[in-house]
Amino acid sequence: MVVVFIVHCLLMGSDVLAFLQDSCTPPECDVEPNGYLYAVRCVGGTFSAFPIIRNCGVNISVLSLENTLISVLPEASIPAGLSTITFIHNPLKNIHVGAFDYCARTLEELTFNASLDGEIPNALNKFVYLRLLDLSNEKITNWNLPVLQKIGSTVKEVRLTNLGLSSWPTWLNYFTAITSLTVDGNNVTVIPDEWLNTVGAQLIELNLRSSLLSRLPEAMSNLTALTFLDLSYNLITHVANIPPHITNLHLEGNKIVEIGDASFMQMPYLRYLVLDGNPMTTVGAQAFNNTPAVDTLSMTGTNLTRVPMALSDLTDLSILDMSNSVNLVCTCAESGLQTWFEGQRSYYITGQCGSIDIYTFFTTLAKDCPTSVF
Ligand SMILES: *[C@@H]1O[C@H](CO)[C@@H](O)[C@H](O)[C@H]1NC(C)=O
Ligand SMILES: *[C@@H]1O[C@H](CO)[C@@H](O)[C@H](O)[C@H]1NC(C)=O
Ligand SMILES: *[C@@H]1O[C@H](CO)[C@@H](O)[C@H](O)[C@H]1NC(C)=O
Ligand SMILES: *[C@@H]1O[C@H](CO)[C@@H](O)[C@H](O)[C@H]1NC(C)=O
Ligand SMILES: *[C@@H]1O[C@H](CO)[C@@H](O)[C@H](O)[C@H]1NC(C)=O
Secondary structure, eight states: OHHHHHHHHHTSTHHHHHHIIIIISOTTEEEEEETTEEEEEEESOSOOSOOOOTTSSSOEEEEEEESOOOOEEOTTOSOTTOOEEEEESOOOOEEOTTTTGGGTTTOOEEEEESOSOSBOOGGGGGOSSOOEEEOTTOOOSBOOHHHHHHHTTTOOEEEOTTOOOSSOOGGGGGOTTOOEEEOTTSOOOOOOHHHHHHHTTTOOEEEOOSSOOOSOOGGGGGOTTOOEEEOOSSOOOSOOOOOTTOSEEEOTTSOOOEEOTTSSOSOTTOOEEEOTTOOOOEEOTTTTTTOTTOOEEEOTTOOOOSOOGGGGGOTTOOEEEOTTOTTOOOOGGGGGGHHHHHHOSSOEEEOEETTEEHHHHHHTGGGGSOGGGO
16 A cells, blocks of 8 residues: 555656656656646657657657657557657658557647658558648658548648648648648649639638749639638739638738739738738739728838828728838828828838838928828
8 A cells, every 4th residue: 555655656746757757768858747648858869769658657648759860660659648749850761550559549740840751651541530740841752642541531730841842732632621731832833723612611721931823823712711821932923812801911022013902802801911022113092992900011122112002091000011112212292191190099110211210201291291282
């Protein structure tokens, strides 16, 4: 009785941490409480065998292996009960088909980041509740489509950053539950209409930064659930077909030369709009007519010569950044915006027109303009 009691005490609170640290994991691994469970993170070190953490007597929910020398994942080596596994920069070569057997029914989030040996492992076949799959920075040549088809139906979030893709991955069609997709840093030129129309009612977030898109396909306006869209650093010249329920829109670093009156159609929820670094020369007078909720507007480093009169439709704007727009001048022709500037409840306005701050111009100098120009 006494012995049992002592062991029980030993395995409570911080003693569990010490026990795990000393007896169950290599010294390179840190053990942290994660709610009622534990998170183990192993960074670097020289160990190349899988850490012996399966029989530690407490349940681990999160396991992260970073910059280790582990190349083999033996059968049933991954602990039971895990919900999250992250592999970052490991030379994995030999993953036993049964490596994940003990956590096959509990794992929800799986990340391989520069760790796989060119193929999707058969071992992934076992997962039944996988919710997130991150394959960023992998160089995959064998996509193992039967495995992707098997696990695709439960996965909601897919991250495919820097995979060296040169076209749209058609296997995404297997991911029928998807709500969030990241395909940053690939050479994708076209998003297929068929895919957009298939996920139209469910996709909430789409990140496609640093790719080679030159236009926004018409079917993109069919993404009726989408709230977050990042198409920054592409080759887009013309703004159109933005989905209607967007709240955050990133279009910085594109080739947009004009924001026209029809660029943004009905977008009542758009709050955050970033247009930095586009060679825009004009913004139509009605351009923001249909985006009344914009709260933050960033248009730095553009070729605008004038402060857009269209700003007067943004009555909820609190942050406006037009800095680094070297061609910008403020003249009495824009002084009509003064009333709008003064009506804003709170705002931060950054940027200069010529040698004066835009803010100073509208709050002081515009008052001296002849009223006849209004
Ligand atoms: C540990 O996990 C096993 C199986 O997943 C479960 O039966 C057990 O209750 C868990 N123990 C704790 C302390 O959470
Ligand atoms: C991949 O891992 C590296 C660390 O080595 C990290 O900086 C990077 O953000 C990770 N990539 C993604 C997309 O998570
Ligand atoms: C993407 O295209 C650029 C040239 O446009 C090329 O230099 C680069 O290697 C390509 N990257 C991939 C991953 O295909
Ligand atoms: C958008 O969806 C509608 C209704 O489902 C469909 O008729 C139309 O063809 C779709 N647009 C495109 C460009 O695919
Ligand atoms: C924008 O300005 C840059 C430098 O000021 C210039 O090289 C470029 O041609 C301009 N683009 C347009 C579309 O006016």
